[in-house]
Structures are given as C-alpha cells and as structure tokens.
Amino acid sequence: MNPAETESTGLKLHLISDFNLETLGHYLANGGTSPQVSVSVAPFGQVFPALLQPAHAQASDFALVWTSAEKIVPTFPNALNGVAVSEDRIFAEIHQFADCLREAQKNFRAVFVVSWTIPLHQRGNGILSLKRQGLRRLLLKMNLKLAEELENCASIYLLDGQRWMEMVGKTSYSPKLWYLTKTPFHAEVFRRAAADVKAAMSAVLGASKKLVIVDLDNTLWGGVVGDLGWQNLRLGGHDYLGEAYLDFHRALKGLRNRGILLAIVSKNEENIALEALARHPEMVLRLDDFAAYRINWNDKAANIVELVAELNLGLQSAVFIDDNPVERARVREALPEVCVPEWPDDKTLFASQLLELDCFDSAYATLEDVSRHDMYAADKRRQLSGKEVSSAEEWLRSLDTEVTVEELGDADRVRVVQLMNKTNQMNLSTRRVSEQELQAWLQPGNRKLWAFRVKDKFGDSGLTGILSLDLESDIAYITDFVLSCRVMGRNVEKAIVAFAVQYCAGLGLKELRASYLPTSKNKPCLKFWMSSGFLFDETGNRFTWLLNEPYPFPDGIKIHHSHHKGASQQASTPVLRAGQDASLAVFSD
C-alpha cells in the first residue's frame, strides 16, 4: 500500500464473527485513536464462508476473527453440558479451523484471532475444572492448541480475549445484550478489545515505540536528589514506596530486555544525579542501562529533541514519563509526536501503569531487537572515537566497516519485512508489505532483493539495509532502498548504491533508476540521493545513473557476498574493495 494513501484514507479492517460484533466496529471506527481505520463486517454467523471466500479480502488490510468456541468446535458444547469428550476430536476440529485461518491470511496483511473464552459465571466442574476432563482445563488446552497451530504463521496473531473479560469483571458477559441483540459482551469489553486491536495494527505497521525517556526525581526514585543526597532517596529498603520505585526500575529493565531503549531527561546537576545512579546500593537501573541522557536545567522539550536526534530516532518513537504534570503538559504541547501518557500521582501504581502501556507492542522479536541497547552502546563508543580523529573521512576509514550482502533467504525474511515496515528516514519508497506480499512480489524472475549486514570494529549492527531491483528491458529500477537509522551516515548508503550499479552493469543494462516517494519523514533519504551523483529529474523525483559510467566505491568499507548454503556453510566472497570501480568488477551470483 502506498504510504501516502495510508496516511490520508486510513486502513481497512474486516470483522468476522459468529455473533454481533457491531459494537466493536463502532469503537474501532469512532474511537478517535490511531491508526484510523474503516471497518467492514462479514455477514453474521458465516465464519467459514467469510474465511474461505473473502468477498472483502482484496479491499481490507487486516481481518479480525472472533468466534465462540461452541460454534467453531462442534464437540465443545458437549463439554459445556457435562458430557465427556474426546480431546483428539476437539483438536481435529481446531486444526480444521486453523486451516481456514491459514487460507484466509493470504488475503490480508495480518489476521488477528481472538482466543476463546467462556463466561466468568460459568463454574464448570467447580474444583474439578482444572483436572482432566475439567472445563477450564479443556479450554486452556484448546487455546494452546490453536496457538500451536498458528505459531508458524507469520501474519496471524492470537489476541488474549480472556484478559479483556478479567479486566471488565463479572459484567463482561451480558445475558441481556445476548438475548436482545446477539451481542455476548458488555460494551466495555469491546472498548478494551478495540484498544488492543489498534495496538496490534500499530505493531504490524511498525509504529511501536522504541524509546522510553524518564525523569529522575520522584519518578525513578523518591525525593529530590539535589536536596536530599543520594543516601536519603526513597529507593528499595524496607519501605513500601522504595519497593514500588524498585519495581518500576524492574519494569523498565524488562522493556530494555525486549529491545526498547531507555533514556533520561532530568532537571538536575548532572554530577549529583549520575553519582546517585552509580552509588546507590539498591539502584536496579545503572547508567549503562540508558542509551542517552540529558541532565541539566534546560527545557525538557528541547532536551528531548536533542536526545532523540542523538539516537537517530524520530520523535514519534519516544515515550516520556515524568511525575510532574507541568513538565508532561509542556512536552505534550511542544512535541505532539512524543507519547506522554498520563501518569498517576500514586507511586505504587508506577510499575503497573508502565506495564499496561500498549505502545511498545511489537509484531516481531528478532535478535536485532533484543540487542538494540548493546548496538546503541557500541554506537556511543563509535561516536566517541570520532572525536579522536581529525576528519570525518578519516573517522569513517578507522571504523573498518564490513558490509555483507546476501540475497533474501528464509532466515532473513522476518527481519527484512520488519525493517521495511518500520524504517522511515532512509527509505526511498516507504513501501509497507507483509511477508506474503513480499514473497508474491519476488515471484517474477526479473525482481531481486538483497539484505545487507553491517559491522565494524565496535560491533555488529546486524541486518540493517535492503535493496530491491525491478529489471525491465535494459533499465533497472530500485524499488526498495532502506537503511536503518542505526548505520546512517557511515557511507553504507554509497556501498549499497555501488553494489546496485555493479550488479546491473554486470548484466549489461543501460540505466539504473531510483524514484523518491516523499513522506513526512524521509527527507534524509532525499538528501542522500541528491548528493549521490545520480542525475536528478525534478518532475518525477527520479534519479538516474548511466551504467556505462563507473560508480566510485566508498573508502573504508569492505563488501562481501554471502551465498546461502545453510547456516554453517555460508561462503563469503569479497566483492568490492575500497577504491574499486563498481561498474568494472564482475558480479558473481
């Protein structure tokens, strides 16, 4: 989908159910939260036909499937009625349902399936309910079976319906609404479900937050360190608030372990605050846990702008947490792109409030995600090394950067799709795709996609670049040119372009073209291409390179080509070295 279209018209979500889901549709369409979505509803009670013959499929980006266990799993009603059932038979019926879901996912970017629930008032077998043949135990196993069936389906996500029921409580099931309108749940259940569905869509679209910026005094610890000294802060100990602050630390650390970066913006004397972080014996979070900080008496909004730029992120990636409502209001007003959740006065609620935020939900968990903090730490060391050399070129050469190129394989598919869907700044066309869509795009033999891994003497940044080409007659078109902000500005961009020129020249093509599709966030990409040396045609935002001309390969970078022979047998062939003209080297596939 064209990103410009998405921004203006919103996304389309198709609801499929065996009960009345209109109230959910209303909350999704009218809730006012992002992403904006228009909703269509499949004919009532026709789940399998809707999954197998999706009339709206071509027009919808996402589908939500919310069913009743007793309707989808025909044997299950016997268990509800106290009759012994065969688990094998139930699992076979679930397998059939999963088959339909797997078929349906081909027509959507993602399919969200709600887990099965039964009313909280349904006691089942009472104390035998979690024993063999117990009703609750059976339901747990059914949901687990469904989760296992869908485990390897990259674009099907199981949403936890039980959580919504528990949050609403005993009024979650509404017999009255069921008998009046065939709606089984109270509106509050649908309101919470809508929030989670929106979070899920944001996750799939790559819009999840990547950075938490926290204040210090009365946020990370109790008290003002400048007044009390670090020794007298309320943190840990046999103190109920001290314990609450420590649990807040642990919750933040949990986010960091998932790949969310932490940072500090605080109005304090830097040395006093840093001493507290270093010396307080109960501090769970230490300075090393933070990717960046601004501790001074400057305006927090200005500090946030600087800090986010230092991390090469956009403001829309950040969440700001501060106990002071005045500071929160200031940042909200000055930086509307930054998420500033309302924060409780009650410190005992800090950890739970953080854990409840859905803005960090991610649709993927890759090695690059969980090691994001370490990569930023390496980047800090990298930046510091730049201060020891006399010129930018010398610094870049000193990094000993190596780029490994490999054609897209199964092992990289998830990370490639993730990178395409969440990269904004260095992204030529900002194309957003699901795994299925990418696979379909690559079917014709005239299209190629490569992944680029980058490492240097400070560390391995992982898979951080993508190039895709569409070859038509004697012209090659760059469809995707994507680079993670983590490795921007280190000449990797030029190395990718040099590789593209080399490949196309090797095929005997005449021109290499790149069309820049502007968005609100990819101006850095335009800036790079304007300096790339390519001819620029302003009318079409098009850049052209005549392939009979050599393209200079950037100094200080080695590029290797990795061949897929299995994980343990990957061969790495040096393709280009510094100073070598990309158009003269023979490219070997």
Add this chain to the structure above:
Amino acid sequence: MTMEGTKSLEPLIKEPSTNRANDLDGVLQVIYESVADLNMQLPAEQQIGKSLSTILFGGGGKLDSLALANFIVITEQKLEESYGFRIDLTEDDPFSPTTGHFRNIESLATYILELTAKRPSRGL
C-alpha cells in the same frame, strides 16, 4: 433492648439509599452519564444530547436497536452502582413503540422512578 455495655447496632445498619432514586435530578444524572458512555462508541452524527427532550428510540431517534440495547445495559449498571439494587429496564419490551419508555430521556427518567417506587421497602 440492648445488653448493658453494648452499643445498639441500629445506627450501623443503613437502609440502601433511595434518596437518589426518588430524586429526578439524581436519575437524570445517571442517565446523562450513560449517554456519555454510549456516545464514546457512536459516530458524531449518531451521538445523542443530554436534555429531557432528547429523542432516544423510535421516529426521529438516533439510536438503532443495538445502540438502545447497549444504552439499557449501561444505564442498568450505573443505576445499580448508584442505588445498590438492580433495576430491570426491560420488564416491558424496550423495542415496542406502544410502551414508549425509551421515547426520550424524560420518559425514561419517569419509567425509572416508577420502577423504583414499586420496589418493596426493606425491613430490618
């Protein structure tokens, strides 16, 4: 008659508060809170106002049967939270045009007051 040395329990046992249920203002407050909740799920053009003359259901009303059903359940819940007892607003068919309980906010408030007045009072 109390035992010597013990306090009478009578002041500690409170009657459920019926003041709010007998008070039109209190009922209207509950109804308007329910309207606010309901409006959160409705598109702007379907949202209803907070006045006695706001038409709820039937000719000229903005609520369809699903919205009315949701409104009924929300209102019943808020009435129970306010008064401490359940009121069934669907004793008569809510979708029937002849009963007219949900014609407008004023008719609904009147209906609620009638139902609470019919409740037997609780003896100690």
